[in-house]
Amino acid sequence: MHAVQLTGHGGLDRLVYRDDVPVPRPGEGQVLIRVAAAGMNNTDINTRIGWYSKAVRADTETGGAGGFQAVNDDDASWSGIPLEFPRIQGADVCGHIVMVGDGVDPARIGERVLVQTMQPLREVGPFHCITFGSECDGGFAQFAVAHSEFTHKVDCDWTDAELASMPCAYSTAENMLHRVQLGPERVLITGASGGVGSAAVQLARRRGATVTAVASKAKAGEVAALGADRVLDRNDDLVKALGRETVDVVVDLVGGAQWPGLLEVLCRGGRYVTAGxxxxxxxxxxxxxxxxxxxxxxxxxxxxxxVFPDLVSYIENDEIRPLVARTYPLKDIATAQEDFLAKKHTGKLVLVPPDVVER
Structure with missing residues (x-):
């Protein structure tokens, strides 16, 4: 099959497109998915460049194309467990089940599905999990194997690319809002034009929150169209723009130099949550x-x-909407990641493997 293999931590040259990778076979409790589309996420780049290593103190963009010199391979994955190479990345998968392993109902063959990105390790305990496309091979290929219980049937009229924009970004955003128990409150969302940020804007509005978003001026209109009540420029002084103690919840995906101001605008008893x-x-x-x-x-x-089953229900009930900025052939993954790092888009970039006709 055609697939992109990550051969080690480093620059874009570590992504190798091949057409001779063996098609995986589903084991017990697993399914084989013909991948229709696979979304791109920050975690794909962070994993490639080894940004999760504690030896790295810079922002993602600094090493996004060429990687970092100072990377400790022993802690360079998000889980802190060394990655095994080559690895097929891709946390977002939309596709159709074409084969099932032992213990899986053959009636599942033909289902249109999304793969749950964060998969719990129940035998280890709470707060232990793997990421699809990190600790196991993911969706940057024509076929992918996933556990049946984490492969969710979806019934909707969205395109494959639209569905593939959902799993990682929207479940991450929904989990953040779930973790802080966001209600009809005042919420500030940073990085609001990105995949997780734009998802958080929609999902916060779904919960009845009053949303202030932070994005570049060029993207303010698009972010407002997603449901933000107010959009601040990412270079604004947040304390001057909002005032102290004016926000109930901060959803932060950016960090960096503006971080102390985020706590200043939080009201007493406020909650801050980060996933990036x-x-x-x-x-x-x-x-x-x-x-x-x-x-x-x-x-x-x-x-x-x-969290993920709730997200599927939001999709099926048309309570949220996809935001795909652009699609790319799988072979053009390096170009797609360069565009991702340029941050000129709003929403998600999606890869499409060969021999797929977009629905």
Missing amino acids: AIAGPMAELDLRTLYLKDLTLFGSTWQDEG
Whole structure:
């Protein structure tokens, strides 16, 4: 089959497109999926360049194309477990089941499905999981194997590319809102034009929240169209623009130099949640701000098991809408990642393997 293999941590040259990769076979409890489309995410690039390594202190963009010199392979995956190479990445998969392994109902063959990105390791315990396309091969190929229980049937009229824009970004966003129990409150969302950020805007509005989004001026109109009540420029001084203690919840995907201001705009008893740090992972925390304002800080990776099924129901009920900026042939993955790093798009970039007719 055609597939893109990641051969090691580093630059774009580590992505090797091949047409002779063996088609995987489903094991017990697994299904084989003919991939129709696979979305691209920050985690694909972060994993390739080894950004998760504690030896890296820079933002994603700094090493996005060429990688980093200082990477410790032992902790360069999001889970902290060394990756096995070659690895087929791709956390987002939309496709059709074409074969089932032992213990799976053959009636599943033909189903149109999405693969759950974060998959719990129940035998290890809470907060332990793997990411599809990281600890196992993913969707940057013509075929992919996934566990049947994490392969969800979807009935909707969306295109394959639209469905493929959902799994990682939207489940990440929904999990963040679930973790902080967002209700009809005032929420500030950073990185709002990206995949997770644009998902968070829609999902926050679905919960009845008043949304202030942060994005570039060029993308303000698109972000507002997704449901943001107000869009601030990413270079704005947030404290001056919003005032102190004016936000109930901060959903942060950026980190970097603006981080202290995010805590300043939180009201007393406010909640902060993060699932990314594209502007840099290092932040300065004044502990007095944390304890004197009774703030709660959340990290968000592992997902409660109801999060992904809830997302599928939102799709089927047309409660959210996909936002695909562009699709690319799978062989053009390097160009797609360069465009991803340029951040000129709003929404998701999606890869389409060969011999697929878009629905």
